[in-house]
Amino acid sequence: MFTYTIWILLIPFFLFILIGFWGNKFKPVVSGIVGSAGLFTSWILSIYTAYKYFFVVGKVDDVYQQIIGYNTLWLQFTDTLQIHMGVLIDPISVMMLIVVTTVSLMAHIYSTGYLKGEKGFMRFYASLSLFTFAMLGLVVATNIFQMYIFWELVGVSSYLLIGFYYERPSAVAASKKAFIVTRFADLGFLIGILLLSYYTGTFDFLALTSPAGPAIATPPAATFMGMSVLTWALILIFMGGAGKSAMFPLHIWLPDAMEGPTPVSALIHAATMVVAGVYLVARLFPVYVTEPVALQVVAWVGAFSSLFAAVIACTQYDIKRVLAYSTMSQIGYMMCALGVSGMGGHEGLGYMASMFHLFTHAFFKALLFLCAGAIIHAVHSNYMYEMGGLRKFLPITHLTFLIACLAIAGIPPFAGFFSKDEILVAAYHHDTALFAIEYIVAGLTAFYMFRLYFGIFWGKKQDYHHTPHEAPLSMTIPLMFLALGAMFAGFVPFSHLVTSDRAMFEIETEWIVAIPSIAIAVIGIAVAYVMYLKPTEIPKKIAHALQGFYTAAYNKFYIDQVYLFITKKIIFNHISRPIAWFDRHIVDGSMNGLSYVTNQASDRIKGFQSGQLQQYAMVFVSGAVALALVFIYLWT
Amino acid sequence: MFEGVPLTWFLVLSTIMFFIGVYGFLVRKNLITMLMSIELILNSVCINFVAFNKILFPDHMEGMFFTIFIIAVAAAEASVAIAIIINIYRRIVNIDVEKMNEMKY
Amino acid sequence: MFLLFSAVIVIFSILTVTSRRILRAATFLLFVLVSTAGLYFLLKYNFLAAIQLIVYAGGIVVLIIFSILLTSHIAEKLPTAGLMKKWPSALVALIGAALCITVILQYNFPGSLGDTSLVSVTEIGNSLINYEKYGYALPFEVISVLLLAAMIGAIVLAKKRKD
Numbered sequence: 090m091f092t093y094t095i096w097i098l099l100i101p102f103f104l105f106i107l108i109g110f111w112g113n114k115f116k117p118v119v120s121g122i123v124g125s126a127g128l129f130t131s132w133i134l135s136i137y138t139a140y141k142y143f144f145v146v147g148k149v150d151d152v153y154q155q156i157i158g159y160n161t162l163w164l165q166f167t168d169t170l171q172i173h174m175g176v177l178i179d180p181i182s183v184m185m186l187i188v189v190t191t192v193s194l195m196a197h198i199y200s201t202g203y204l205k206g207e208k209g210f211m212r213f214y215a216s217l218s219l220f221t222f223a224m225l226g227l228v229v230a231t232n233i234f235q236m237y238i239f240w241e242l243v244g245v246s247s248y249l250l251i252g253f254y255y256e257r258p259s260a261v262a263a264s265k266k267a268f269i270v271t272r273f274a275d276l277g278f279l280i281g282i283l284l285l286s287y288y289t290g291t292f293d294f295l296a297l298t299s300p301a302g303p304a305i306a307t308p309p310a311a312t313f314m315g316m317s318v319l320t321w322a323l324i325l326i327f328m329g330g331a332g333k334s335a336m337f338p339l340h341i342w343l344p345d346a347m348e349g350p351t352p353v354s355a356l357i358h359a360a361t362m363v364v365a366g367v368y369l370v371a372r373l374f375p376v377y378v379t380e381p382v383a384l385q386v387v388a389w390v391g392a393f394s395s396l397f398a399a400v401i402a403c404t405q406y407d408i409k410r411v412l413a414y415s416t417m418s419q420i421g422y423m424m425c426a427l428g429v430s431g432m433g434g435h436e437g438l439g440y441m442a443s444m445f446h447l448f449t450h451a452f453f454k455a456l457l458f459l460c461a462g463a464i465i466h467a468v469h470s471n472y473m474y475e476m477g478g479l480r481k482f483l484p485i486t487h488l489t490f491l492i493a494c495l496a497i498a499g500i501p502p503f504a505g506f507f508s509k510d511e512i513l514v515a516a517y518h519h520d521t522a523l524f525a526i527e528y529i530v531a532g533l534t535a536f537y538m539f540r541l542y543f544g545i546f547w548g549k550k551q552d553y554h555h556t557p558h559e560a561p562l563s564m565t566i567p568l569m570f571l572a573l574g575a576m577f578a579g580f581v582p583f584s585h586l587v588t589s590d591r592a593m594f595e596i597e598t599e600w601i602v603a604i605p606s607i608a609i610a611v612i613g614i615a616v617a618y619v620m621y622l623k624p625t626e627i628p629k630k631i632a633h634a635l636q637g638f639y640t641a642a643y644n645k646f647y648i649d650q651v652y653l654f655i656t657k658k659i660i661f662n663h664i665s666r667p668i669a670w671f672d673r674h675i676v677d678g679s680m681n682g683l684s685y686v687t688n689q690a691s692d693r694i695k696g697f698q699s700g701q702l703q704q705y706a707m708v709f710v711s712g713a714v715a716l717a718l719v720f721i722y723l724w725t
Numbered sequence: 726m727f728e729g730v731p732l733t734w735f736l737v738l739s740t741i742m743f744f745i746g747v748y749g750f751l752v753r754k755n756l757i758t759m760l761m762s763i764e765l766i767l768n769s770v771c772i773n774f775v776a777f778n779k780i781l782f783p784d785h786m787e788g789m790f791f792t793i794f795i796i797a798v799a800a801a802e803a804s805v806a807i808a809i810i811i812n813i814y815r816r817i818v819n820i821d822v823e824k825m826n827e828m829k830y
Numbered sequence: 831m832f833l834l835f836s837a838v839i840v841i842f843s844i845l846t847v848t849s850r851r852i853l854r855a856a857t858f859l860l861f862v863l864v865s866t867a868g869l870y871f872l873l874k875y876n877f878l879a880a881i882q883l884i885v886y887a888g889g890i891v892v893l894i895i896f897s898i899l900l901t902s903h904i905a906e907k908l909p910t911a912g913l914m915k916k917w918p919s920a921l922v923a924l925i926g927a928a929l930c931i932t933v934i935l936q937y938n939f940p941g942s943l944g945d946t947s948l949v950s951v952t953e954i955g956n957s958l959i960n961y962e963k964y965g966y967a968l969p970f971e972v973i974s975v976l977l978l979a980a981m982i983g984a985i986v987l988a989k990k991r992k993d
Binding site: 730732733734736738740741742744745746747748749751752753754757758760761764765768775776779781783785786789790792793796797798799800801803804805807808812814815820 | 832836839840843844846847848852855856859862863866869870873874875877878881882885886889890893894896897898900901902908909910911915916919920922923924926927930931934935939940947949953954957958964966969973976977979980981983984985987988990
Binding site: 703707710711713714717718721 | 915918919922923925926929933
């Protein structure tokens with residue numbers, strides 16, 4: 090019944106082929122229109138699927154079913170080792186279908202205005218379609234191997250899109266960095282997949298996560314260094330997810346990925362690709378719940394990353410970098426929420442909160458990035474200190490940016506309040522330390538977002554070379570649509586739709602957590618108001634007072650330098666160089682030696698074919714005499 | 726005066742002549758002298774055939790006919806060999822066998 | 831008689847392969863061939879001996895002498911082969927000869943030359959065209975074709991080319 094869902098994936102794929110190969114035969118704007126139209130179709134199909142799944146097919150025994158929409162056998166190695174390709178319809182996959190297609194559609198429409206006149210317009214749309222296809226394939230994967238394949242494909246698309254301005258060395262370096270870091274994380278992911286599937290005997294998600302399945306009912310008994318293999322597998326799989334979702338310490342690629350065009354940042358590095366790690370943990374959540382150690386790892390990595398990123402974001406001046414660290418921080422929230430969750434009913438509040446936050450975050454983060462794009466488009470600079478007083482020039486952008494900032498800060502009735510509040514409630518009931526960290530981060534979030542807001546739209550008006558003008562309609566329509574989402578997405582009754590065991594439960598606002606969270610958000614906004622509404626000396630005085638810490642935070646705590654040190658001084662010098670020496674001298678040397686020996690041998694032997702008739706005759710006669718001797722006397 | 730010559734004497738004679746021919750073939754540098762050594766070898770074989778025929782099978786004539794044919798073949802072969810030698814002499818004014826080593830490595 | 835012939839054959843063949851002047855080598859070869867014909871006369875193969883004298887001694891040696899005159903300076907001394915060539919060849923030849931002679935002497939050959947009848951030319955002629963058993967019609971025809979081919983080949987090979 091849901092077989093048509095394969096078309097949601099295939100339309101972007103065919104768009105990729107179409108625009109990629111024949112895009113430059115037409116005018117650039119044709120690629121944009123074709124891409125957007127195709128994606129609009131996918132969007133309508135996703136909404137129809139959601140409607141059908143949640144409301145028409147509905148629940149069976151009060152539980153939403155996991156339906157396989159489409160499944161084919163792709164590779165079969167043995168009876169047990171099989172890889173399928175298919176579409177799994179499940180509450181979280183349907184939710185992600187809507188998120189991905191919506192934000193992708195907004196990015197497609199936005200790019201027709203943002204990248205107008207750019208060389209490579211067609212290449213951009215082809216890569217965007219490829220990315221959409223890969224991300225959709227990832228979220229509807231029926232088995233972990235299919236997810237891995239699309240995981241890598243998403244990484245490739247990200248590489249293509251970050252390095253879109255390939256003539257800029259910084260962009261090329263950033264795309265390489267993103268790909269290498271995520272690829273390194275995927276090493277852990279692959280090992281985790283292999284461990285998991287070896288010990289449970291299956292790749293399939295339905296089998297892995299079913300309560301009667303080989304992972305949960307009869308977990309493998311093997312242990313390694315004190316922890317069961319399943320824990321190791323889950324932690325390694327989380328390592329892959331951490332790389333893709335920019336968790337500490339694999340986060341270094343995300344700020345540099347801002348070298349790509351802004352629609353790319355909005356689509357990939359805010360709303361969709363970076364949440365792939367969260368989605369992975371959510372997908373395997375029933376297995377994670379049986380291993381508390383793995384969940385602890387997830388929770389603490391998430392919490393630490395959100396604090397780390399929030400502190401750095403307070404010191405950055407580049408708009409997109411601030412937003413990148415903000416993304417890292419919010420994803421830390423989602424991971425932490427998953428980590429504090431249990432399974433079933435109210436225990437699974439963290440799971441529901443995490444997915445809810447993913448949903449609302451997609452809207453307001455994409456909105457923030459697209460607004461940043463509009464601002465950059467107007468001012469031609471990324472840096473906050475070159476902006477100020479823009480509220481008169483960019484009214485629509487101003488309004489939508491304000492809505493997004495209020496949403497991310499967690500002010501009711503905007504979307505972010507509901508989702509963030511549920512995360513805080515889940516943390517509060519589980520672990521007070523994590524709750525404290527996330528609470529502080531909430532305040533910091535409000536502070537740095539409004540620092541950004543006031544710095545751009547209020548502050549001192551700069552002398553602009555040419556008056557900034559509002560973005561064209563193709564760019565403002567997505568802004569307005571996403572702003573509507575940011576305002577009203579919070580009212581979606583998520584606990585009826587997406588929960589850990591797919592049965593609904595009721596939630597009510599716990600004012601004991603809600604009031605302090607609103608309070609700290611308001612305090613953050615107030616501090617930012619005081620410091621940044623008009624240019625003041627307060628920021629400088631605080632920076633001076635916290636000097637060492639401020640410099641460290643401004644330089645992103647020197648993590649990049651640590652990585653560079655490790656790779657250049659240690660790995661290159663002590664590992665790569667000896668291996669290269671070995672390869673050149675010993676491996677190549679033995680091959681060369683073999684050929685040298687052969688050459689020398691043939692040089693010596695070639696004398697036999699000297700062309701001298703009498704030598705041949707001599708050999709012949711001696712051979713005949715010798716043979717006669719042997720056969721007459723020596724043969725027994 | 727010629728009765729009682731045992732067969733072995735004939736065979737020994739032909740063997741000696743054969744190996745003298747072989748030695749000559751391997752040692753001589755001039756192509757024509759090599760050809761002469763080949764004629765020696767052929768002759769020794771002829772003696773061998775005739776001796777066997779006369780002493781072991783006096784009523785038959787196979788050995789003698791074989792020898793006749795060997796002589797015919799040797800004549801043909803010598804003529805062709807001389808033709809080749811003359812051809813070589815025309816190309817390189819030299820019939821030293823050590824100089825003819827083109828078919829080598 | 832036999833011993834005389836054998837001595838002549840052996841001595842002159844050694845001289846053929848070791849002589850330093852080509853024409854002398856050809857002459858020594860002639861003597862060897864004539865002695866072989868003598869051996870055939872001894873064995874009462876008169877026809878064969880005649881053929882040997884006509885074809886071998888008269889034809890081939892003359893041919894060789896002609897070619898010697900065409901291709902080399904008959905007065906100059908032939909260079910002998912170096913030691914590297916002589917000793918291994920001599921060794922091989924000696925070993926081979928020793929081997930063969932040993933084998934021959936060890937075997938009891940039954941016969942010796944007795945008084946035998948002359949083979950008449952009529953018999954030979956009859957056998958040559960006899961196509962039944964013990965007849966040599968086929969080899970005869972084949973040999974004639976071979977001689978034809980050799981003639982043509984020799985002419986073609988030794989022809990002067992127009993270039």
